[in-house]
Amino acid sequence: MEAIVSHFTKLGVVLEGIINECLGLPPDFRTNYRNDRSRDSLLGLHYFPAIEDDNNTGETAHEDPGCFTILYQDEVRGLEVHKDDHWIPIAPSKDKLIVSIGDVIQVLSNNKFRSATHRVLRPSETNRYSYAFFYNVHGDKWVEPLPQFTKEIGESPKYRGFVFEEYHHLRIKNRSHPPDRPEDLIHITHYSISN
Ligand SMILES: O=C(O)CCC(=O)C(=O)O
Ligand SMILES: [Fe+2]
Numbered sequence: 001m002e003a004i005v006s007h008f009t010k011l012g013v014v015l016e017g018i019i020n021e022c023l024g025l026p027p028d029f030r031t032n033y034r035n036d037r038s039r040d041s042l043l044g045l046h047y048f049p050a051i052e053d054d055n056n057t058g059e060t061a062h063e064d065p066g067c068f069t070i071l072y073q074d075e076v077r078g079l080e081v082h083k084d085d086h087w088i089p090i091a092p093s094k095d096k097l098i099v100s101i102g103d104v105i106q107v108l109s110n111n112k113f114r115s116a117t118h119r120v121l122r123p124s125e126t127n128r129y130s131y132a133f134f135y136n137v138h139g140d141k142w143v144e145p146l147p148q149f150t151k152e153i154g155e156s157p158k159y160r161g162f163v164f165e166e167y168h169h170l171r172i173k174n175r176s177h178p179p180d181r182p183e184d185l186i187h188i189t190h191y192s193i194s195n
Contacts, residue, residue: 001042004042004131004133005040005042005133008040008042008070008133008135009037009040011070011097012037012040012068012070012133012135015068015070015099015135016067016068016135019067019068019101019105019113022113023105023109023112023113023148024148025146025148036138038138039066039136039137039138039139039164040133040134040135040136041133041134041136042131042132042133042134043131043132043133043134044129044130044131045128045129045130045131045132046127046128046129047078047120047122047127047128047129047130048122048127049122049123049124049125049126049127050121050122050123050124051124056121056122056123056124057119057120057121057122058078058119058120058121058122058128059118059119059120060119061082061117061118061119062117062118062119062187063102063103063106063115063116063117063118063187063188064100064102064103064115064116064132064134065102065103065104065134065136065167065168065171065188066102066103066104066134066135066136066137066164066168067101067102067104067105067135067136067137068099068100068101068102068105068135069099069100069102069132069133069134069135070097070098070099070132070133070135071097071098071099071100071130071131071132071133072097072098072130072131073090073092073098073128073129073130074092074094074128074129074130075092075093075094076092076123076126076127076128076129077089077091077092077123077128078092078120078121078122078123078128078130079092079098079118079119079120079130080118080119080120080121081100081116081117081118082116082117082118082119087119100115100116100118101113101114101115101116102115102134102135103115103167103188104136104137104143104164106188107143107144107145107158107159107188107191108143108144108145108146108149109145109146109149110145110146110149110150110155110157110158110159111158112149115188136164136168137164138164139163139164139165139168140163140164140165141163141164142161142162142163142164143161143162143163143164143167144157144159144160144161144162145157145158145159156193157193158192158193159188159191159192159193160191160193161191162191167186167188167190167191170186170190171186173186174186
């Protein structure tokens with residue numbers, strides 16, 4: 001397990017540099033913004049075969065809350081990404097890792113990069129295993145749209161700022177104490193500014 005975390009962490013640092021570059025952020029942005037990996041987490045997931053009447057739901061549609069997620073799925077299908085009103089299956093492969101942008105990058109970039117809406121449908125014929133490595137910011141980090149994507153280019157911020165831990169807790173609460181109505185689940189839109 002420790003070896004996997006160490007590999008994912010090294011890869012995460014490289015990916016973060018690539019994402020920063022794609023966003024046009026300076027190379028030292030990462031070390032200036034944060035340089036603490038203590039809130040990253042690795043989740044090992046085991047999905048039992050779907051049975052009739054449970055809609056095959058493994059993970060309902062959601063976006064990951066942190067910076068980005070590195071996902072390893074075995075050779076069993078199930079992961080789907082929502083794009084242009086369609087659910088697109090992500091072909092499983094033992095040789096591939098899937099990287100998805102999370103809500104923190106969406107907020108920092110003021111929606112220039114969007115977090116990926118995804119879900120897992122469990123196949124009925126077999127178990128499914130995956131590892132999700134969540135590359136996060138530190139809990140007490142203040143997250144808000146960066147000036148590079150707001151005042152420096154004449155755009156108004158689409159989110160109010162928040163402490164990452166607060167949002168993370170609300171997201172965990174979605175799971176531990178799910179609200180009666182699905183529309184009351186907390187998403188990043190909780191911090192949206194409607195102009
Ligand atoms: O198991 C998967 O393929 C995805 C898991 C996931 O989306 C999550 O844990 O946030
Ligand atoms: Fe996810």
